[in-house]
Amino acid sequence: MASIPTVLTADELLDKAFSRAAKIDKEGASTLDHKKKTALAKVTASGDIVISTLNEYVNRFPRIEKDNDFFPELVDLTIGIDQYKQSLGAMNWGSKRVEKLKNESLRNLRRSKDVAYIESIRGSFYGRLSSILKQISKDLLFLQDAKNKFRKLPSIKSNIATVVIAGFPNVGKSKLVSVLSTAAPEIAPYPFTTKGIIIGHIQDGWRKYQVIDTPGLLDRDLDERNDIEKQAILALKYLTHVLVFILDPSEQCGYATDKQLSLLHSVQDGFPNVPMIVAESKSDIHKSGSGRFCFSAETGENLDVLRTEIIEKLRTIRFTEEAE
Ligand SMILES: Nc1nc2c(ncn2[C@@H]2O[C@H](COP(=O)(O)OP(=O)(O)OP(=O)(O)O)[C@@H](O)[C@H]2O)c(=O)[nH]1
Ligand SMILES: [Mg+2]
Known part of the structure; x- marks a missing residue:
């Protein structure tokens, strides 16, 4: 149980993604080129932050299956294995959804020849990103709580009298x-x-x-x-x-x-x-x-x-x- 990451709330994760993206400003040969490159980079950065954060949760929380043994039974009692697995599943779902959304938005941006349209693609990406995170906000809170509970579980050795x-x-x-x-x-x-x-x-x-x-x-x-x-x-x-x-x-x-x-x-x-x-x-x-x-x-x-x-x-x- 060495290092379970700190779990951000949906709002904290969105803030992190948007504030990183807000700093981005790319050079371009023309206004269109400048806007397009900047929008592409903002969508990529904000999407990637969310994807990599959610993937990190999936990878670093321990895998626990129900079993007739002390540790899984204790986890089931104190955290709840069904809900735990469901919440990790929600992280996976969110990450996949954002990946797909990001790729769609990048494709549309590359094709776009209109500054206003570029802004609207980026705006709608942000909106949909935030709605995906809202959908998994309860799961993020559950995992934050689970992390605290994991930390308090006793580290029992089975080979000591x-x-x-x-x-x-x-x-x-x-x-x-x-x-x-x-x-x-x-x-x-x-x-x-x-x-x-x-x-x-x-x-x-x-x-x-x-x-x-x-x-x-x-x-x-x-x-x-x-x-x-x-x-x-x-x-x-x-x-x-x-x-x-x-x-x-x-x-x-x-x-x-x-x-x-x-x-x-x-x-x-x-x-x-x-x-x-x-x-x-x-x-x-x-x-x-x-x-x-x-x-x-x-x-x-x-x-x-x-x-x-x-x-x-x-x-x-x-x-x-x-x-x-
Ligand atoms: N006089 C006296 N009081 C004791 C003794 N051992 C414990 N106590 C008191 O009994 C009370 C309960 O002690 P704990 O050790 O917390 O009892 P526990 O069995 O762990 O209680 P739970 O964790 O609530 O199940 C405390 O006020 C202790 O100070 C003792 O040998 N003599
Ligand atoms: Mg006691």
């Missing part, structure tokens, strides 16, 4: 990720602070692991989940080698323990083969006495134990090609 932190909203997932790893997610006392997948790393000697912070999940069926929760589900489905499930028995998160346990059970049922650590957070303000492991990311209580257990589980994950 990965621990995913999941649980109800506001239970302290991001706080834990911030003390365990290099990531610095936003931490705040309200639900759905984390709105996407956030990635950090833990170093273990020569090995490096991925730590993934996820948005909070409520206890409900997949088809009732919002798009933010669905990102957490994608991480669970595709990225998890080890899962740390956080419960907040203090209920300071705003959710009852039985609801949190019900989510835990449905995650256990949904992902039966994933090694899982269940941990109770915020032990500095409340200990449940349930017998489950508890820790505080605030005071550091039991944090080393948790870190060690996570690393021990991650160490058992093997890849055919080890990450560097």
Whole structure:
């Protein structure tokens, strides 16, 4: 996703094309010759700017097909692959239309023997160029937005052992990720602070692991989940080698323990083969006495134990090609 270009609005692109063309003034042997050469150059320059800009968008945005894998599913969820492809198709359409229009106009200009007619050909080229861009203006805006969204997508590697932190909203997932790893997610006392997948790393000697912070999940069926929760589900489905499930028995998160346990059970049922650590957070303000492991990311209580257990589980994950 190295370099997706900045996408101009239809008006910005038109301005760029027309202002470039406005500077052109060609010499000619006669008034007719001067006007004709100037008009030919203006049509060529303004048309070419639009064509090459639209082609650049088509070529430099990544090709993405729907697929059962993390990245295409994440793109589909956050950007929408159907609309994305449709908008890239519109760029292609616009570029072809302008090319055709430009060639027609150039042909007419070359044949023309009348100064007034030359001006009218150039004027109508400008008009039609602007109407083509108006027709794709929504697609340009969509791609501008898609570019910003692409930039924010996490760069996840598939060949690094990965621990995913999941649980109800506001239970302290991001706080834990911030003390365990290099990531610095936003931490705040309200639900759905984390709105996407956030990635950090833990170093273990020569090995490096991925730590993934996820948005909070409520206890409900997949088809009732919002798009933010669905990102957490994608991480669970595709990225998890080890899962740390956080419960907040203090209920300071705003959710009852039985609801949190019900989510835990449905995650256990949904992902039966994933090694899982269940941990109770915020032990500095409340200990449940349930017998489950508890820790505080605030005071550091039991944090080393948790870190060690996570690393021990991650160490058992093997890849055919080890990450560097
Ligand atoms: N007392 C105490 N508060 C904590 C602890 N860990 C987190 N908190 C607080 O709990 C609130 C929520 O923490 P976050 O880490 O943002 O929770 P989250 O699970 O990432 O929340 P979402 O991203 O909204 O799902 C914040 O006000 C934290 O300061 C802890 O160990 N002790
Ligand atoms: Mg969070």
